[in-house]
Amino acid sequence: MNRIFIVEDDTAVCGELCRLLKSAGYETATPLSFERTVPEILACAPQLVLLDINLPIISGEMILCELRRKSDVPVIMVTAASGSDEVISLGCGADDYITKPYDPSVLLLRIAAVLRRAGKLPMCEKWRDLAVDTAKGSLTRENTEIILTKNEMLIFRQLLSKQGKIVTRDELMTALWDSDEFLGDNALTVNISRLRAKLAEAGYNDAVETRKKQGYILK
Amino acid sequence: MKISDHLRDRLPDYMTMLFTFAAIVLFMDAFHVNTGIIISTGILFWLGNALCEMREIMRRKSFYDTLTERLEGLDKKYLICEMTDEPDFFEGKLLCDILRETGASMCEENLKYRNAAAEFREFIEMWVHEIKLPLSSLQLMVHNTPCENSDKINEQLRRIDGCTDMVLYYARSENAQKDHMILKTSLKKAVTAAAVKNREDLLLRDIALCVRDLGFTVMTDSKWLEFIIGQLMANSIKFISQERSPEISIWAEELPDKIVLHFRDNGIGIPDGDLPRIFEKTFTGENGRSGCRSTGMGLYIVKSLCERLGHNIQVRSQVNLFTEFEIAFEKNDFYYA
Numbered sequence: 397m398n399r400i401f402i403v404e405d406d407t408a409v410c411g412e413l414c415r416l417l418k419s420a421g422y423e424t425a426t427p428l429s430f431e432r433t434v435p436e437i438l439a440c441a442p443q444l445v446l447l448d449i450n451l452p453i454i455s456g457e458m459i460l461c462e463l464r465r466k467s468d469v470p471v472i473m474v475t476a477a478s479g480s481d482e483v484i485s486l487g488c489g490a491d492d493y494i495t496k497p498y499d500p501s502v503l504l505l506r507i508a509a510v511l512r513r514a515g516k517l518p519m520c521e522k523w524r525d526l527a528v529d530t531a532k533g534s535l536t537r538e539n540t541e542i543i544l545t546k547n548e549m550l551i552f553r554q555l556l557s558k559q560g561k562i563v564t565r566d567e568l569m570t571a572l573w574d575s576d577e578f579l580g581d582n583a584l585t586v587n588i589s590r591l592r593a594k595l596a597e598a599g600y601n602d603a604v605e606t607r608k609k610q611g612y613i614l615k
Numbered sequence: 616m617k618i619s620d621h622l623r624d625r626l627p628d629y630m631t632m633l634f635t636f637a638a639i640v641l642f643m644d645a646f647h648v649n650t651g652i653i654i655s656t657g658i659l660f661w662l663g664n665a666l667c668e669m670r671e672i673m674r675r676k677s678f679y680d681t682l683t684e685r686l687e688g689l690d691k692k693y694l695i696c697e698m699t700d701e702p703d704f705f706e707g708k709l710l711c712d713i714l715r716e717t718g719a720s721m722c723e724e725n726l727k728y729r730n731a732a733a734e735f736r737e738f739i740e741m742w743v744h745e746i747k748l749p750l751s752s753l754q755l756m757v758h759n760t761p762c763e764n765s766d767k768i769n770e771q772l773r774r775i776d777g778c779t780d781m782v783l784y785y786a787r788s789e790n791a792q793k794d795h796m797i798l799k800t801s802l803k804k805a806v807t808a809a810a811v812k813n814r815e816d817l818l819l820r821d822i823a824l825c826v827r828d829l830g831f832t833v834m835t836d837s838k839w840l841e842f843i844i845g846q847l848m849a850n851s852i853k854f855i856s857q858e859r860s861p862e863i864s865i866w867a868e869e870l871p872d873k874i875v876l877h878f879r880d881n882g883i884g885i886p887d888g889d890l891p892r893i894f895e896k897t898f899t900g901e902n903g904r905s906g907c908r909s910t911g912m913g914l915y916i917v918k919s920l921c922e923r924l925g926h927n928i929q930v931r932s933q934v935n936l937f938t939e940f941e942i943a944f945e946k947n948d949f950y951y952a
Contacts, residue, residue: 406748412755419759450744476744496744497751497776500758502811569818573811576803578824 398516399423400507401442403433403459404474405451413446413498420504421558430454434462437469443516444507447490448474457488464489470514472506474498501570508557523556523614524600535598542598547577548591551584555604555614564611588612616679621672636660671704678702693721739786743779750776769815777849781912784842788919795836795924802867802876803829805837809844816852822861831867831874833944839920844878846913847940851880853909854902856935873946879939885932893930894918 889900
């Protein structure tokens, strides 16, 4: 399981963040004090660091610079709405940034993307006995090949990343829109039915379950 | 300085002089002074006076003429004392001293307000940063603990977020501080970010988003551009037409000297009479008054941000058909150097 180290001084935000990430299947850790953040991060050896830029004692940028000297752990900076923090933080070696307030779906998407880029998530995924090839947009077994469109693949990947758990429509929408596929509500439903039909055709009936008013589950 | 004005001003003095001279002539005549002496005294008296008067007029005229000329050419008139050469006559010196003193006091006053504005702005920035914390917690809480009102709560949270952003960018657009960073920015990225941010509002109203030909990079501040596009989206969302399925099209085109971003919706449009004024502060127009809640600040802020970034923004519209905004990003070699 991937461990995420959260450096955030607002306790309410920090607590909710932990809950969000835990329910998304990550382990979380937080610093005990903001004086020795870098050694704590190093001791914890997380797969990803979520680092706020406005911190007491030492600023997020300083922590990032210090951390970068000792480790290349992926870092997502959390920047305030003001200023050009992103430019500075990306210059310091952050992998991505996100602006407060946290849009939960976007945050989860960014985390997954950064983890994938850093190779902490498997590139070639498997679902049941099918190999998932994102680049080719296909699911393959010895002699079966299911070709998915770009949208269907995006949906499938999102479902797969949380296999067995509910994925909300908003999470699917966020993933699609973030990839410049600005689908409407109906189009999403159509795409999911098509995905379902394609899976059923290959012999996987009821692979995608609908939970009313909640979302979808890939079994 | 007009010479005639000066002469008119001095007229009483000349009259006094004339009377004095007449009295002297009468006096001399009473003592039977030689007529030749009287005449030569007269010539000398008037010649001397005329010379003095001419010199006085010359130096005053040269001083005041330069002063008014420089004043006219000055953008900030209160800086005139810095531009004035020290005159060689007493009154001029006095005037200069007064100017200098009032100028200094003006600068002090100016500085006071400038400092106050900067402090206020700093406070606003801090406040926005501060308010984003509870907003973040709330947003995460709603996500973590869904309830039947989640969507409604989220919508209201987004409204609060939008309002605070508005405050932030208003504070920025009003103050000439350098807090934007002009870098190569992908139009596609900015549009996608704005779309993802506003996705729920767009989806809720079933607005189709058609995005094409955005493969350009422009020189701008990415966050500001995102805010600008977000504001245009919010505007379109507010004024959708009930008669057809709502649609927003965003595309860009490359011209020889600039890249133009088009933002078009098929909403209710803007009446011709309102069109020239929509970028004015607190202007709400017919649309704002009829039904839709409008503060008249959004487009004003958009316009001032565009001006600050050096982009030209224009609007075209036809009632009941469309509204189209065009933002022109100049291709300036200077930026790329």
